[in-house]
Amino acid sequence: MSFPKENLEREKITLHTMINMYCKKSHDSTNQSCSECMELFKYAEERLKLCRFGEDKPTCEKCPIHCYKPEMREKVRNVMRYSGPRMIYSHPIMGFRHLFKQLKKTKNFEL
Secondary structure: OOOOOOHHHHHHHHHHHHHHHHHHHHOOOOOOOOHHHHHHHHHHHHHHHOOOOHHHOOOHHHOOOOOOOHHHHHHHHHHHHHHHHHHHHHOHHHHHHHHHHHHOOOOOOOO
């Protein structure tokens, strides 16, 4: 598996992996995510494409702009709560990259 160098592409792949992990456990999905989880991923992917910070984007948790609808933000939080700790074991490189990005000091963004 090759890892993309671009921040947004890497974040999209990480998010897709986390949603799949969550869906397999929570919705008893086998190979593909259920329609609810696919909808969540498509929504998140669109938010990433439209992000005004581009490649300098911080993690959503540290972002000064909350661009997700409240119900979608809650769904993503649930995914992160479940998948985040498990990423270190099942996808260690992705998991550690995501963890380091969260710990990294964010830039002061102009709104």
